Structure formats: structure tokens, C-alpha cells
Amino acid sequence: MPGSPIDLHAHSSVSDGTETPSQLIRAAVAAGLGTIALTDHDSTAGWQEAFAAAEGTGLTVIPGMELSTNYGPASVHMLAYLFDPLDGAIIAETARIRDGRLHRAERIVERIAVDYDLTWDDVLAEATDESTLGRPHIADALVRKGHVPNRSAAFESILHWRSGYYEKYYAPSPLEGVRMIVAAGGVPVLAHPATHGRYRPMSDDVIGELAEEGLFGLELDHRDNTEEGKRSLRGVAERYGLEITGASDYHGAGKPNRLGENTTSPEVLEKLIARATGTRPFAG
Template sequence: MTEQKYDLHCHSNFSDGALSPTDVVLRAIEHGVTTLALTDHDTVTGLFEAQQVASQHELNLVPGIELSCIWNKKTFHILGLNIDPKNTELLAGTQQLQKIRMERAKKIASKLEKNKIPGAFDAVQEAAGTGMITRPHFANYLINKGHVSTMQEAFDRYLGQGKSAFVNTQWVELEHAIQWIKSAGGVAVLAHPMRYKLTASWMRRFLSAFKEMGGLGIEVITARSNPDEIRRTVHFARQYELYGSVGSDFHTPKNQWVELGRLAPLPTNIKPVWELFNH
């Protein structure tokens, strides 16, 4: 029997990933992944192509999404795993997020123009195609135009919080995001919990609210997790009786540190989130 390898968080070029859904699925297979969730930001559009390819190979594709939301004026990313991508409530929600992203893109482009960097909006819109416009699209534009040499520099100089082209965005409320996921029959999972840099007391407040609203899981293992972060996340998972998830958050083959399927195993004292999926 083939050893099961899960990766429940990755992106295609329908949001801020570099590869098409087809290439993400084929790369996952190449790296021994047996169950993959494609979780593009605020859109399900890439799932149909991914499912088609997965069904031609022995890969179990879990339909997913990563929703941007706000709780107590802080931004969080919530994964919806094992969703029905045709659910009307979820689709209405993604349209709302599409509008928010479009408004943000226009504001970022306008700020870049004030920095004497014109033409960004048309370029990122073309690059995003039918997918969501994200900040990495702007970063790529800045690289292509020679204003910066790396993605990190683009964020450090222009796009990161407090920088000249940063736009504070009012995403949807956490409660709504979880409701859309539940409505689509999915499992709500907190993505990369250690990236929010919350104190332990803030994390406890958040997880209490998350659980109360119907959140069920927490990403215990990511491609960047160090042993201390895993230990802390395991503690929160056990304290709040949350199911554990594993996900690389893969975006591009250019990032050698983040690869599909290259993940530490989920600790055995944590209930795996895939137990909640009804295949």
C-alpha cells in the first residue's frame, strides 16, 4: 500500500502562485503527494482544472480555498478544506472578496504612481487574468521594471506594512468567512498560526472565538515551521481540541525552502484534519 503523503495548502496562478493548476498537481505527484488541497486566495476557479488532472492520475484532490478575513482589526487567513466549489454562498463571498481585492489593487497602483512608477494596474490585471490580483503580482511588476531585484525587496521598500504603497484593507469578518466554508460543507482551518506574531494571550482569545464560530482545525505543520513553532502550535491544538493540518503553502518552484509535500509529519498526539473529510 502506498504511503499517504498530505499537503493541504498550496497556490496556483489563479491567485499568487507561479504555476497553473495542472502543473501544481503534476509537481505534487512528482514529489510523492497522495492527497493535495489547492487553496488559492479567495477564489475556487482553479479547482476545476486541478480536479480534471488529478482524476487522470492517482492523486486525491481536496477542493480548498484560503480566505482573507479580519478579527479585532487583525488580518487572518482561513483555509476552507473539502469545500463544494459550486456552493452559492461561498461563491457570493468570493465575489465580495474579488471586489475588495480590485479596490486594493487600484489604490496600490495609485500609490506606486505617486512614487513615479506608472502602469502597474494594467500590468497586474493582465498578469492575474481571471484569477485574484495579489500583492506578489505588484512585486513581480516592480522586479520586471527594475525597481527592485527580489520579491522581498518589493515588500521591504514598497508593499509591506507601513511602506509607501501599502494599503490597509478591510477584509470580511472572520465569522462570515467561517460561515461560507461551513455552508460549502468544508472544514475551517487557521493557516500558518505562527505568522501572525500574536502573543500567547492574543492567540488564546483568537482561538476561543474561532472555535465558537465553528473553526475546526489549525495548521500544525508548514514548510517553514521550526520545532519550537510546531511545539507551540501542538499545544494550542490540544488546548482547543482542534484537528491538525499540514500544508507547504507552496507558491513557486523558485523558492527552494518551500516545496510540495516536503513537510514534517503531523505529531501522533494530534487528530488529523483529513479524518473530517467525507470522501
């Protein structure tokens, strides 16, 4: 669909979205998108279902993932596009991350249960069998139990990192993440790197180091990035030859983000596809 919007960041129920991959594809078509990237956290389990749902719709699906990385005390997310899903290093590392998320979530629930009516079974009830289980599912359980009105409120209160219930989980460094994605033939983009209410964890020089290792771009057109942060990082992108992407970070009913509210230019998508050697887009 020439000229149709390109949204390069969306989640399904395989991670912390509320719609199955098939439902996400139908929502993308209904929203008038031409291209959607499925980027579940640390998982490619939704790719094939998304491809099947997109068949005959005219929608292009960019297979991807949002890889968890840690930089000091901060969690840094790395969007990975068009990598080989059978790459052994990525399979092993994402399995380790998902396992770390699961056990970390169990410990967080144990802490919350001291002060609130919440059990591990309550959290499991919010996830599918293939979900990358984490704090969003705890948030949904807290909503269902009536402790908070919605997922956003849960993250601003009980699940806030200063609440006393928070705990970090294992993840590789951003540098390791970029190298791993590139080695698998993929294209890495730093996700929402200037979000509101958080300090910027990485200096310009560190972003430059990631660029030297194959970082493709910065996801600057995202509702959570501050205007000041976007202005600053556009200069960084120009300095290091990085592309600018935009996306919704859609989670279905899990977040207020709407499909296509921020988009990526066709020219940048063409460059992204040209760089990838791991797999190809699926043209529905």
C-alpha cells in the first residue's frame, strides 16, 4: 500500500500486549497501516501467526523483537528487526532473559503480597502460555483485584522502581545486544531513548560506540520521548549517521498508545530492509 503509514513498534499477547498476533494484524489493517513491525519483548513466538493473519491483506509485516538490555541501573530496550530467528546466540540469550524476568516477577509478587491481596496465580491468569511474563502482567492483576484503576497507575505507584517492590532482572548490555543482533543479520534501533521522567542513561559517546558496532537508528518519534530529549538526540543521530524512526509502541488495551500515532518514513524503512541479511519482510 504505497504511501500508507509505517509503524515499527507494536506488541502482542506473546509479550505484554492485550491482543493476539492475529488480532494485532487485524487492528493494523483497520487502522490503515501499510507496514507494521511485531516487536514482542525477547520473543519471536508471534511471527508465524502474524504472517498467516496478514496473508492477502496487503499489509507488510516486519518481523522483529524488543530486546531487553541493562546499562548500569537503567533498563535500555533495543528494537531488533529482520534478524535470523534461528540464530543460536539470540535463542539462548532471550531464553535466559525470559527466565530472569519470570523469577524476578515471582519475587516482586511475593513482596507486594505482604501489603496487598495478590497471588502468583492472579498474575499467571493475565498471561498466555507463550507470554514473556513480566511487570505488565502484575499490573493487570493489580487492576483486576481493584488495587489500581489501570496499568499506567500501577506503574506510577506499586510497580514504580522507587516503591520498594521493584527488582532488576538479567539482561545483556546494549553493546552486547547490538553486536548480537548484527551478528544474526538484524538491524538494531534504540527504543524510546529520551522518555519522560527518566534520566538519559547513555551519553552521546556511548551511543557513538553503539553506532560503530552497527546501531542503525534512534526511535525518536515516540509519545514518551521529551521534546528536549528529541532535539538533543537528533543532533547525536546526525553526528553518528543514525536514522530516525517513529512508532506507536502499541499494546492494545494495555496502553493508551494508538497504532500509527507516530510513524517511520518509507526512505528509512528502505534503508533498514537493505541492511538486513537475517530474514525478510512478509508482504501480505
